[in-house]
Amino acid sequence: MLRYIIKRLAYGLLTIWFIATATFFAMHAVPGDPFNSAKAATPQLRENLRARYGLDKPVGEQYLLYLGNMLQGDFGISFTQENRRVNDIIREHFPVSAILGVVALLIASVGGIAGGAVAAYWHNRLPDRLLMMAVVLAISIPSFVIAALAQLLIVQANDLSGRSLLPVAGWGSLSHLWVPALVLGLGTMAYLARLMRSSMLDVMNTDYVLTARAKGLGTWQIFWRHQLRNALLPVVTELGPTIAAITTGGFVVELIFAIPGLGRYFVQAVQQLDYTVIMGTTVFYGAFLVLIVVLVDLLYGVIDPRIRLHGGQR
Amino acid sequence: MRKCIVATVVICLLFPTFVLAGAVNAQEQRITLSLATEPPSLDTALATDQISSFLLAHLMEGLVQYGPAGELVPAMAERWEVREGGATFWLRKNAVWSDGKPVTAEHFVYAWRRALDPATASQYAFILFPIKNAEAVNRGELPVEKLGVEALGNYRLEVRFDKPCPYFAKLTAFMTFFPARQDVVERWGRAHAADADKMIFNGPFILTRWIHGARLTLTRNPRYWNADAIRLQEIDLPYITTDPGTHYNLYKDNRIALAPLDASTLSDALSKGYETHLFDFGTLYFLEMNFREDRPTRNLALRKAIQSVLNPSLLVYKVLGLPGVKPAYSLFPSSMRAGEGVVFSEHYPPPVVNYDIAQAQRYLAQAKRELGDIPPLTLLVGDSPRAVNEAEFYQYVLKQSLGLETRLDQQTFKQRISKMRRGEFDIAAAGWGPDFDDPITFGDLFASWNENNRGRFADDDYDAAVRQAQRSLDPAVRLKAFDRMQQIISEQVVIIPTYENVGLYVQHPQLMGVRRSIFGGDPNYRYAWVKP
Numbered sequence: 001m002l003r004y005i006i007k008r009l010a011y012g013l014l015t016i017w018f019i020a021t022a023t024f025f026a027m028h029a030v031p032g033d034p035f036n037s038a039k040a041a042t043p044q045l046r047e048n049l050r051a052r053y054g055l056d057k058p059v060g061e062q063y064l065l066y067l068g069n070m071l072q073g074d075f076g077i078s079f080t081q082e083n084r085r086v087n088d089i090i091r092e093h094f095p096v097s098a099i100l101g102v103v104a105l106l107i108a109s110v111g112g113i114a115g116g117a118v119a120a121y122w123h124n125r126l127p128d129r130l131l132m133m134a135v136v137l138a139i140s141i142p143s144f145v146i147a148a149l150a151q152l153l154i155v156q157a158n159d160l161s162g163r164s165l166l167p168v169a170g171w172g173s174l175s176h177l178w179v180p181a182l183v184l185g186l187g188t189m190a191y192l193a194r195l196m197r198s199s200m201l202d203v204m205n206t207d208y209v210l211t212a213r214a215k216g217l218g219t220w221q222i223f224w225r226h227q228l229r230n231a232l233l234p235v236v237t238e239l240g241p242t243i244a245a246i247t248t249g250g251f252v253v254e255l256i257f258a259i260p261g262l263g264r265y266f267v268q269a270v271q272q273l274d275y276t277v278i279m280g281t282t283v284f285y286g287a288f289l290v291l292i293v294v295l296v297d298l299l300y301g302v303i304d305p306r307i308r309l310h311g312g313q314r
Numbered sequence: 315m316r317k318c319i320v321a322t323v324v325i326c327l328l329f330p331t332f333v334l335a336g337a338v339n340a341q342e343q344r345i346t347l348s349l350a351t352e353p354p355s356l357d358t359a360l361a362t363d364q365i366s367s368f369l370l371a372h373l374m375e376g377l378v379q380y381g382p383a384g385e386l387v388p389a390m391a392e393r394w395e396v397r398e399g400g401a402t403f404w405l406r407k408n409a410v411w412s413d414g415k416p417v418t419a420e421h422f423v424y425a426w427r428r429a430l431d432p433a434t435a436s437q438y439a440f441i442l443f444p445i446k447n448a449e450a451v452n453r454g455e456l457p458v459e460k461l462g463v464e465a466l467g468n469y470r471l472e473v474r475f476d477k478p479c480p481y482f483a484k485l486t487a488f489m490t491f492f493p494a495r496q497d498v499v500e501r502w503g504r505a506h507a508a509d510a511d512k513m514i515f516n517g518p519f520i521l522t523r524w525i526h527g528a529r530l531t532l533t534r535n536p537r538y539w540n541a542d543a544i545r546l547q548e549i550d551l552p553y554i555t556t557d558p559g560t561h562y563n564l565y566k567d568n569r570i571a572l573a574p575l576d577a578s579t580l581s582d583a584l585s586k587g588y589e590t591h592l593f594d595f596g597t598l599y600f601l602e603m604n605f606r607e608d609r610p611t612r613n614l615a616l617r618k619a620i621q622s623v624l625n626p627s628l629l630v631y632k633v634l635g636l637p638g639v640k641p642a643y644s645l646f647p648s649s650m651r652a653g654e655g656v657v658f659s660e661h662y663p664p665p666v667v668n669y670d671i672a673q674a675q676r677y678l679a680q681a682k683r684e685l686g687d688i689p690p691l692t693l694l695v696g697d698s699p700r701a702v703n704e705a706e707f708y709q710y711v712l713k714q715s716l717g718l719e720t721r722l723d724q725q726t727f728k729q730r731i732s733k734m735r736r737g738e739f740d741i742a743a744a745g746w747g748p749d750f751d752d753p754i755t756f757g758d759l760f761a762s763w764n765e766n767n768r769g770r771f772a773d774d775d776y777d778a779a780v781r782q783a784q785r786s787l788d789p790a791v792r793l794k795a796f797d798r799m800q801q802i803i804s805e806q807v808v809i810i811p812t813y814e815n816v817g818l819y820v821q822h823p824q825l826m827g828v829r830r831s832i833f834g835g836d837p838n839y840r841y842a843w844v845k846p
Contacts, residue, residue, distance in 0.1 A: 032732030043765065044453050045439055052435040082355045083508035084526070092526055148559055155567050168567040169560050170553050171528055258555035260527035273728055
């Protein structure tokens with residue numbers, strides 16, 4: 001077990017190194033540099049800037065310097081937010097994205113699993129049809145449309161009721177959280193519902209469910225103890241990347257609801273070629289994803305006792 | 315137990331537990347606003363963007379500032395004098411920093427030296443270049459102590475020039491000229507401009523809260539020398555997003571007191587019956603021609619042909635269709651002032667271009683005789699929806715009326731600037747906003763030595779006119795020089811001016827006294843108040 005974890009983590013480190021290297025060189029291949037403002041008046045001004053941020057050194061040397069600093073956990077100073085360290089940006093803004101992501105994920109998992117189970121239970125009947133239609137809508141409408149619509153609805157509702165039912169945008173209290181989280185989790189919820197539905201349908205016709213029924217167990221007990229738990233496995237597989245995607249991919253939702261999450265910094269950094277922030281956030285996200293995937297692998301063992309984590313044994 | 319927790323969470327989620335402040339509060343004289351982005355830096359030496367400029371204009375104060383009609387009025391300096399070889403500023407004795415220490419001439423000397431120090435790497439260092447030895451200091455050839463600025467006692471600042479600079483007083487209203495305190499900068503390092511509790515101010519407001527990426531709060535500074543004139547007690551900025559729809563929705567929900575409008579929110583605002591306002595940014599948009607050796611646009615006849623078919627009024631009224639946006643015909647925006655109360659375009663109207671397809675085709679025939687076949691022209695443009703619309707218009711007109719092929723090169727802002735600088739275009743869509751209130755901020759753009767002259771236009775007559783406008787203290791001579799510039803720009807088709815941009819916005823009816831100004835930080839809420 002321990003050996004397995006160590007092995008996975010070692011591979012993870014390799015992946016992160018690869019991400020860091022690929023990002024570094026891809027970034028430097030893009031034309032222009034962070035100081036390409038409309039108004040750099042003399043070559044001297046640009047030289048001064050490049051010297052200050054070490055961009056005057058050869059790319060190879062910059063790369064080694066960068067890797068060295070990264071190993072010490074220092075991502076450097078933002079090029080565009082001159083007075084902030086990348087570490088501080090991640091430390092202050094990732095928790096915001098994470099809180100939003102976790103709530104979104106809770107909504108998505110509960111809704112998705114329940115929805116899928118319900119649809120499977122009333123397979124090919126009205127609840128199933130309605131749910132699957134909603135699922136198609138939720139998957140195909142992009143989140144920026146849903147987010148903008150949701151915001152518009154809040155404005156209308158506040159206007160009609162004459163008081164502030166929900167905040168339109170911003171951050172700082174529970175009530176700020178809940179619409180953005182729902183919007184953010186909606187796509188995932190729909191996807192999970194579909195996955196759960198087909199997985200449930202598979203499980204429903206297996207021998208052990210028939211046996212359980214033959215034993216005379218109640219419908220509820222069969223559902224809870226035999227069907228749900230077995231049907232969850234594919235969902236858990238999907239959950240790993242989903243967690244990472246949701247906690248890191250809320251950029252549009254963060255933008256529309258004016259939420260100070262990390263996604264915004266990441267996208268802004270790419271637009272402004274803010275090298276250090278691009279590197280810091282990419283490596284951080286990469287590490288986060290790797291960690292989650294390892295955790296999900298471990299979780300398999302808990303859910304399904306048949307899966308044993310002895311790497312290499314046959 | 316578990317059920318209890320679940321129930322609590324559900325109740326918390328269902329029932330809002332917040333108290334939101336409204337857009338305006340007359341009793342407490344408080345307003346709430348939003349920002350497009352977090353200020354990248356509130357370091358006066360490093361700040362370059364519009365958001366930082368807006369905030370610094372409320373937190374800090376330079377030697378002079380702009381009054382309601384755009385005239386210069388005393389600020390940290392009570393009076394000043396600009397001569398041929400230099401300038402003197404007499405500082406007021408009642409100005410103090412937010413920690414109670416007096417603002418002295420030494421604080422300006424330190425700030426200006428710091429901005430020019432190559433180690434600071436200020437992008438706006440060039441705006442200080444009229445000061446003697448400034449360029450050499452910035453190149454690292456001279457120590458900062460050699461900069462031509464000196465504190466004579468606590469309240470007198472002496473500036474020497476490299477060459478005459480008649481508009482120097484206007485420059486000092488710009489944020490790079492704001493004072494700084496050596497003890498504070500050195501004590502806190504980077505944090506002196508990033509953490510609210512480590513910053514000090516000499517302006518009408520102090521920054522009492524800065525939660526990065528989320529919220530800034532400005533509170534009235536009781537120690538400001540002119541505090542009696544400041545009525546707002548607090549400006550709260552709890553929303554930061556670049557999404558224009560969100561700003562407008564916040565305005566509709568009565569959360570913020572002012573919101574910009576774009577084409578999509580404008581129609582809703584009109585249908586709601588909101589009073590919409592216009593603000594002229596004084597920004598010029600134009601097509602820049604590439605004069606480098608290997609480029610077909612180096613040919614005058616070809617440029618003339620293009621100029622004769624691209625009518626800015628068609629673009630503005632048929633394609634852009636936004637209220638307030640004006641077609642442009644000159645290098646100098648129509649509202650540009652050239653001295654106290656003198657609107658340049660009223661004295662010297664823009665050159666007249668004859669939009670004539672037959673004439674254009676004659677120019678084109680001439681160009682073809684001189685160049686042979688004309689290859690497809692590379693049209694370098696931005697990637698915003700508006701930029702794409704514009705580009706398609708240019709492409710269509712050039713094809714229809716002249717049979718010229720164009721290849722669109724759409725780039726994000728940074729890449730577009732980079733390609734322009736390297737000369738990888740035939741025609742580039744560009745824009746320029748003024749840095750200070752003098753036509754030279756546009757005029758010297760096409761001087762042969764200017765780094766921002768990306769088409770590499772070089773003309774001795776033009777350079778001579780720029781030098782004259784830079785050095786002469788005689789307003790009439792300067793006006794003539796500016797007129798010469800706009801004529802050459804049009805005759806040589808250095809650029810084809812296309813339009814002047816304006817901002818549309820909605821403002822809370824109870825919010826009074828907001829000043830919109832092109833220079834010195836915008837919008838200006840210094841003298842704003844909330845009507846009961």
